Amino acid sequence: MRAVFFAAVLLASTSVFAHHSSAGIDRTKSVELVGTIRQFSWTNPHSWMEVDVPDGKGGILTWKVEMTSPAYLVRAGWKSTTVKTGDEVKVTVRPLRDGSPGGLFVSVLLADGRTFTERPAAPPPPKP
Amino acid sequence: MGKALMLAAAIGLLFQSHAAAQAPSDIPLNPLAPANLAKPRPKAPFDLTGTWFIDMAGSQNSWRFGPPPPANKMTADTQKHFEAAQKAQKEGKAYRDDIGQCWPAGLPLIMTRVWPIAMIQLPTAIYMVSHFMNSLRIVYLDGRPHSDPDVVVRTFNGESIGKWEGDTLVVDTTHFVNDHHWIDAGIPATDALRIVERMRMLKGGTVLQIEYTLTDPKSWEGTMKWTKQWNRVDDQEVTEVTCTPDLNTHIPSTQSEFQAR
Numbered sequence: 001m002r003a004v005f006f007a008a009v010l011l012a013s014t015s016v017f018a019h020h021s022s023a024g025i026d027r028t029k030s031v032e033l034v035g036t037i038r039q040f041s042w043t044n045p046h047s048w049m050e051v052d053v054p055d056g057k058g059g060i061l062t063w064k065v066e067m068t069s070p071a072y073l074v075r076a077g078w079k080s081t082t083v084k085t086g087d088e089v090k091v092t093v094r095p096l097r098d099g100s101p102g103g104l105f106v107s108v109l110l111a112d113g114r115t116f117t118e119r120p121a122a123p124p125p126p127k128p
Numbered sequence: 129m130g131k132a133l134m135l136a137a138a139i140g141l142l143f144q145s146h147a148a149a150q151a152p153s154d155i156p157l158n159p160l161a162p163a164n165l166a167k168p169r170p171k172a173p174f175d176l177t178g179t180w181f182i183d184m185a186g187s188q189n190s191w192r193f194g195p196p197p198p199a200n201k202m203t204a205d206t207q208k209h210f211e212a213a214q215k216a217q218k219e220g221k222a223y224r225d226d227i228g229q230c231w232p233a234g235l236p237l238i239m240t241r242v243w244p245i246a247m248i249q250l251p252t253a254i255y256m257v258s259h260f261m262n263s264l265r266i267v268y269l270d271g272r273p274h275s276d277p278d279v280v281v282r283t284f285n286g287e288s289i290g291k292w293e294g295d296t297l298v299v300d301t302t303h304f305v306n307d308h309h310w311i312d313a314g315i316p317a318t319d320a321l322r323i324v325e326r327m328r329m330l331k332g333g334t335v336l337q338i339e340y341t342l343t344d345p346k347s348w349e350g351t352m353k354w355t356k357q358w359n360r361v362d363d364q365e366v367t368e369v370t371c372t373p374d375l376n377t378h379i380p381s382t383q384s385e386f387q388a389r
Contacts, residue, residue: 013238021313024381031328041378044369045261048378071259071365102380128136 007123025097025104031095033063043068048120049083049105051091065093065103068118076118083108156272159253162215163325164270169251172269173295175330176247176254181335182240191235191356193340194312201349206316213314216388223313228382230261230371231308234284235301236323236340238263240356246366259366267299274302282319286311295325311342311352311360318346334360 008122035053047067067073070080083089088111093103107117157164182191189225196202202210204323221342227233227256233241252270257263267288274280274289286301321344336358343351376382 021228022381023216023220023222023225023385024387044367045371046375046379050378064383066377066379069369071367096380100380118130127363 012116024099025094026072027094029095033091037083037089039063040083042070044077047073061101065105067105073118078116142225159270164252178360179243179244179364180362183357183359191240194315196315196352200352203347206347209316210314216307221388223388226308232263232284234309235286244361244364244366257366259369261371262369299325316347318344320344349367
């Protein structure tokens with residue numbers, strides 16, 4: 001199983017529902033993590049997950065993945081039980097610029113074939 | 129023993145009378161006091177009660193505060209911060225991301241922090257709670273003046289006093305903190321900051337428009353002005369959000385080397 005697959009792609013969307021600057025994130029790249037959910041936290045202001053990824057040398061590298069808040073994940077179809085510890089997943093992130101194992105969540109592909117992103121619906125336009 | 133008790137009682141009485149003598153007589157009734165709520169007042173032209181979200185339909189600069197207009201000459205200290213922030217931006221770094229380290233965003237940034245804001249309007253005050261860290265802002269409408277600067281506790285959202293002018297609510301906010309408070313990246317807010325907001329309701333109460341005028345002679349010369357809009361969002365909730373000490377442990381970008389201090 002290939003642990004980490006780098007793909008340089010331009011990603012247009014932004015995650016603005018953050019409590020912090022995202023300057024440390026390289027938005028020009030995406031990284032595909034194939035591994036196992038170590039922990040998933042459904043919490044404010046950010047949900048987050050840790051993904052254990054084989055490092056190709058017999059070891060495991062744990063990636064820290066920051067996500068938006070549950071209020072917006074719900075709008076993208078998430079529940080607190082969507083991913084659980086031990087689930088085998090393929091997670092796409094925008095990586096940290098400094099190369100350490102962490103990044104901003106883009107999407108997750110579950111073993112049952114379902115894909116979840118975190119794009120919340122835009123605030124509805126005012127009613128006439 | 130009896131003498132000691134008498135002495136203690138006498139000291140107690142002295143402290144009691146001393147405290148009574150120091151108590152100011154002009155402490156206002158709080159906005160929720162029935163006697164304050166019951167005071168006769170003209171009917172408010174509009175009611176902000178509801179949940180609002182900054183209108184992000186335009187460019188980022190249309191809803192953010194900043195960058196500062198070229199006409200506003202910065203003080204030497206602000207210029208230093210501004211140049212450092214620009215250098216950090218060119219290097220792809222965040223400059224003094226205090227909010228990311230759990231410092232409050234503060235006014236005016238909290239109003240556009242891309243999280244919904246719940247507002248409850250009473251005749252005496254408007255209570256605003258941002259979903260972002262549950263930041264509380266109170267706009268007093270009960271006719272009180274600004275607090276004595278020697279008494280007021282300075283805050284990130286300041287002290288807001290609102291008055292109705294026709295169909296506009298004019299809110300004057302002062303008494304801000306002097307550190308860890310930013311208008312935008314590299315533009316510090318100081319304890320001399322004053323913000324005047326002219327709030328109007330548009331489109332049948334579905335759009336809130338606020339015209340901002342900011343002055344802070346310790347940070348820049350002249351006034352900076354922006355006009356922002358918020359949409360009423362009836363399907364978004366403001367719930368409990370806190371910046372706990374372990375939050376950033378799981379948010380790697382807050383701890384990367386791409387943080388410039």
